[in-house]
């Protein structure tokens with residue numbers, strides 16, 4: 001190993017961390033290198049090596065030639081919440097919300113919900129983890145229940161993941177008060193409010209958090225990180241990730257468990273044989289919410305879910321309208337795609353289910369379409385010949401029932417990703 005590992009100072013919701021090492025310092029794997037100065041989470045080095053550079057945004061560490069699995073353990077703590085703080089645990093599903101803040105709640109009559117939905121197609125490292133080690137997920141739920149004094153735990157998982165469900169069912173009787181809720185395979189079933197709606201048949205307002213339904217929702221890998229922090233005193237230094245797409249070793253997804261944080265994404269792609277010829281973009285994240293990454297500078301972080309290399313975009317040098325979803329690509333991502341296709345954007349409209357809350361788009365009822373026909377008409381009037389949409393499964397279905405009748409072509413922003421991996425396109429249900 002002879003790489004430079006990059007540790008962004010903000011891999012979480014909140015403010016950037018403050019470095020506590022200096023250039024030229026030697027560090028050990030697991031050593032804390034940056035601390036939060038407000039809402040945030042500690043950052044630990046995933047490698048032993050030499051601090052090479054420190055900037056406002058990251059710390060670069062030149063890794064020692066030889067690495068091993070040993071790490072500096074976090075200090076002993078009196079509470080599960082404090083363990084999570086010391087270990088720098090954040091929502092590993094992409095949100096990056098500090099876990100110690102979630103576990104500071106007291107919900108004696110509430111629920112811990114394990115978000116095992118792995119909502120984004122292609123990504124499969126969470127389901128792989130459950131199949132291989134269901135015990136760590138159940139234990140994580142138990143510890144989280146203890147932390148917030150919740151009497152019940154629920155594993156929310158898509159019904160299609162039969163092998164993972166069977167692994168859980170085999171041992172769930174060892175755990176009291178934890179049940180499994182099977183969910184349909186539609187997008188965005190992993191959205192927290194969508195999960196709560198499926199379980200309790202009640203929609204939270206877009207302004208409300210799960211805690212207002214007496215729930216704390218934690219992602220699969222986050223639960224595993226809680227167990228490792230409590231039982232092995234291990235900080236968050238490794239990340240599970242899926243790599244797939246236009247790769248020399250084939251387009252089938254590759255699951256890597258426990259990749260050192262800070263690893264260059266280029267290195268992960270090389271592990272899969274490298275990029276197979278011409279490509280469109282390197283997507284960091286899943287097909288719906290991922291963003292175009294930079295092959296030279298992006299690294300695996302605490303919240304990275306996927307690395308997907310796509311085929312080239314189709315050329316469409318004509319007028320397009322952008323239909324923006326709160327749970328898929330935002331306007332900027334859709335504009336980026338339109339630009340890469342050579343299209344001229346003549347209209348941008350949000351799904352009418354969107355509410356803007358403090359500058360962020362939130363859906364009132366994620367995954368339940370409010371109707372899109374009126375918007376299709378508006379796009380037509382604006383001169384669009386084609387729509388680029390980022391809608392959920394239900395709304396894409398509705399768009400397909402109206403736009404083509406008006407002579408409008410439809411490109412879903414996941415199309416080039418799904419064509420790369422031979423996955424069904426987001427169109428009709």
Ligand code: SF4
Pocket residue numbers: 188324325326327328351352353354362363364365366367368369370390391392393395
């Ligand atoms: S209802 Fe609209 S905003 Fe909500 S998930 Fe579907 S497309 Fe997105």
